[in-house]
Amino acid sequence: MFIRVSAPLLASILAFSPVLAEDAVDPAREAVLARGQVMSDMGKALRTLQLGLRQGADIATLLLAAETVDMNAQLIGNVFQTEAHAEGSEALPAIWQNWDDFSQKAAAAAELSAMLAEAVDNEDLKAAGDLSRKLTAACAACHDVYRGKPDGVAPAQ
């Protein structure tokens, strides 16, 4: 059933809806969501790729996974550019205090993911396996230093 809502009523619903208002204007929250999306899409695709390599999946499946990893890896530097913290975020302030080092680690992962996608495209699965392990190490190299517990608490040493 179509429910008619008059324009003034709709305006007042929007104006007095704290959830809608907050979702629309909180740039820190948006930034945290965007980088979480990039990271989790990249992680899922990398797992799919590594499982596919072990199980002998067809090249089209491997290539889709590798290109999804690469597409997201190329975005790491961008999605972290603005310092933003929000509830549940694991990003440590050290990222923005050591931006050159962080962006070098992002670039290293992006370079490996591009080589990985190319190896899969060339159907060189031996190289793809090696590169996927190197990439996993590059993920960990950054997480070890810049990813803490939710709300920016440094990981226990």
Ligand code: HEC
């Ligand atoms: C240059 C640094 C850097 C690199 C490289 C990096 N990450 Fe991350 N990753 C982070 C940071 C920082 C966070 C925490 C972000 C937050 O919570 O705001 C994170 C979070 C994540 C998360 C949790 C996302 C969520 O919120 O659900 C996953 C999954 C993840 N990374 C996977 C990967 C994988 C897989 C790779 C390698 C292919 C990778 N990351 C490479 C810095 C990096």
